[in-house]
Amino acid sequence: MKTKKFLLFAGAALVASSALVFTSCSDNDDSTAGQASKAKNENAISFRALTPTSSSTRATGVTPSNYLELMKDFKVWAYFADNAKNAGSYYVGAEGENGIFINGNGKGTWTYLNSEDEQYWPSADDGALNFYAITPASNDNYIYSGSSVTYTVPTDNKKQVDLMFAQANNQLKTTNGGVVALNFQHALSQIRFTGESMSKSIKVEVKGVTIKNVVNSGTVNMKNITASSLGTQRSNYAVGLASAASLSYGSTTALNDADGNLLLVPQTLTKWENTKEHKVATTDADSKGQSYLAVECKMYSVTADGKKNYLLGSDSSYGTAYIPLAATWLPGNIYTYNLRFADPTSDVPGGSDDKGDPIMTPITYTVTVSNWNSVTSSNLNF
16 A cells, blocks of 8 residues: 655645645754765755654654655756846746756755756856755646646545645855755645544444545745645545544544545635534535535444444445534644534534434433322221
8 A cells, every 4th residue: 555655844834715825834954864965066056855843733654763765856946036147037947847856865865866957056146046846746746837836636545645845045056055955845734533422322433534525726836935826626535544443432533544644735614504403405515615524434322132223324334424514724734623423512413414414313302290180088087
């Protein structure tokens, strides 16, 4: 099985609404790992990446001790800065084209994939260079247009990657000993799920979780690492879950595999408008681009003699419970959604069917008291 790679470089916060914006986080320079290969010519442009600091808002599967071996390559461009003689003209790569392919050896050495692509620093009189880069380089899910790139997240969970951008402005040969230090920023949001049963009497088995009606692409201006727009197409994204998860009362269970988290375009989701008082079919939510979860599962109670009474699904099949989802996702952040099945405080404790009707209807009680009956009194003689 192919493992998704969560690269732990310096993160950015991508504000997602109708437009997307990056803000960067601080990072520490690694003076040993990530060093550029020794150039054949002292005037050659070399590269290195920066070691990240740990953060609870980033993927935790990769640490500063192993991120180098996970990052295999990147593509890089450079153009003359505003104060240069040929301001704006490209010096490394060409605007709208694939850029120069830089390969990593897994130990912090970065070399040109093709030796004929090796680049050399211009003279100081020509002025400084602005660099930008994208990783992974070996990816067919983005399209270049000028200095912008549009990335589309594949629906196949195993093909989703940790897309990152970097920039380094006003670089001269003397800036950093001829080495361009690239601080990569996360462009996507990471989504994962856990679950638990809130009822001692209800058992739950979850086979899969899918987020419905998610915008699948975004466009980023790579010169300033600023996202300019969201796409218009929507897709459905299922977490990676190899085998069904059994939920129990009083504890949470992961509803996706360790490498089955979703890596999605940052955005704001408008939830499916279904409520107990106002039932709306999922087809209506689909037509309006409203988001919800489709949870493939079984829900049942167990009698004293061990028999299962199914509320959803059967011994041989799973049913689907639908749950409205509202969210705002920022890049570099991990969002964990805990699904609390059979929660008595919920209007729809087991979710709804595709017509908007509750799957589980709690047994409730009303109480009345009958009046005392008045009867004829009798005398007791003794």
